[in-house]
Amino acid sequence: MTERTLTPPPVLDVRDVTVRFAGLTALDSVSLTVEPGTVHAVIGPNGAGKSTCFNVLSGLYRPASGTVRLGATELTRLAPHRIAALGVARTFQNIVTTEGTVADNLLLGRHALSRAGFAASALRLPGARREQREHLARAREIAELTGLGAHFDTPVAVLSYGDRKRVEFARALCLEPRVLLLDEPVAGMNAAERARTVEVVQDVREQLGLSVLLVEHDMGLVMRLADEVTVLDFGRTIAHGTPDEVRRDPEVLRAYLGEGEGEGHSHIHSHSEGDSDGESDSDSDSERDSHSEGDSDSDGESDSHSDGESDSHGTGDAAGANESDGEREGEDAA
Structure with missing residues (x-):
């Protein structure tokens, strides 16, 4: 563990950040603060400005106004590699890995920490080889942690989707960040992979003591992991607080979920419970089955009842016809 990870992370302060694209306001005076060692979630519907916010924090976008500070250092006008060198690492929504093994990908995350020059590394001088061994050992530790x-020595191409997502997560950790930006870390994962990722994020937070800024649509994960939540809608901050406070906020229920207050609250609550969706599906299936059985029984009763009525009507008609014929025969004989 490096000296950087032993030092408490500084505050990440985003103040009145505005981003415009040709007249379209993607972020409108957005402010949030990530306290040292906490997990802060940014949520909101598609197009709310969450990824734009991440791109500003990592240096990919420059805001029209506002500031981003890591401790006393302003990040607003710095290039991405300089922000990374200060201890801000991120993952992306889509998996970004290279060919080669897990070890190869994790060592890429150590590149910014390398002190050996290009010539020393190419000539494999003793100092460069020693540093390479240290980087490899640290990468293995992070692989174990995640x-x-x-x-570790397996080609990334043969790993499962969830494992490849964790490779990107581990590579970001190899930078020894003080603030980790996770952009939809469980997108596309199944239930088991999501649960495993939650455990990994919790372990990393406890063991490395870093701050985490999280963008995620999985409300269950947000409610379990986050200490604070900021909600964006059309580039504006509409709510901020603890997970419990946010999921009861009327603005969140209306703007984020697009539902009535009562319905929205139960929707968030159900998503924050791990397996409630599965139970609901099972209950719905059972209800559908019972309804289907009921319908079948009703149909059967209706058919048999109809058949019975048809038979009785048919018998009655035949009897009536016979009686009429008999009467006519009697009259003829008379």
Whole structure:
């Protein structure tokens, strides 16, 4: 563990950040503060400005106004590699890995920490080889921490989707960040992979003591992991607080969920419970089955009842016809 990870992370302060694209306001005076060692979630519907916010924090976009500070250092006008060198690492929504093994990908995250020059590394001088061994050992530690230890020498191409997402997560950790930006870390994962990722993020937070800024649509994950939540809608901050406060906020229920207050609250609550969706599906299936059975029984009763009525009507008609014929025969004989 490096000296950087032993030092408490500084505050990440975003103040009145505005981003415009040709007249379209993507972020409108957005402010948030990530306190040291906390998990801060940014949520909102698609197009709310969450990824734009991340791109500003990592230096990919420059805001029209506002500031971003990491401790006393302003990040607003710095290039991405300089922001990364200060201890801000990020992942992306889509998996970004290279060919090669897990070890190869994790060592890419150590590149910014390398002190050996190009010539020393190319000539494999003793100092460069020693540094390479240290980087490899640290990458292995991070692989173990993120559950990738058994795959350290495995080609990334043969890993499952969830494992490849964790490779990107582990590579960001190899930078020894003080603030980690996670952009939809469980997108596309199944339930088991999501649960494993939650455990990994919790372990990393506890063992490395870093701050985490999280963008995620999985409300269950947000409610379990986040200490603070900021809600964006059309580039504006509409709510901020603890997960419990946010999921009861009327503005969130209306703007984020697009539902009535009562319905929206139960929707957020159900998503914050791990397996409630599955239970609801099972209950719905059972209800549908019972309704189907009921319909079948009703249909059967209706058919048999109709058939019975048809038979009785048919018998009655035949009897009536016979009686009429008999009467006519009697009259003829008379």
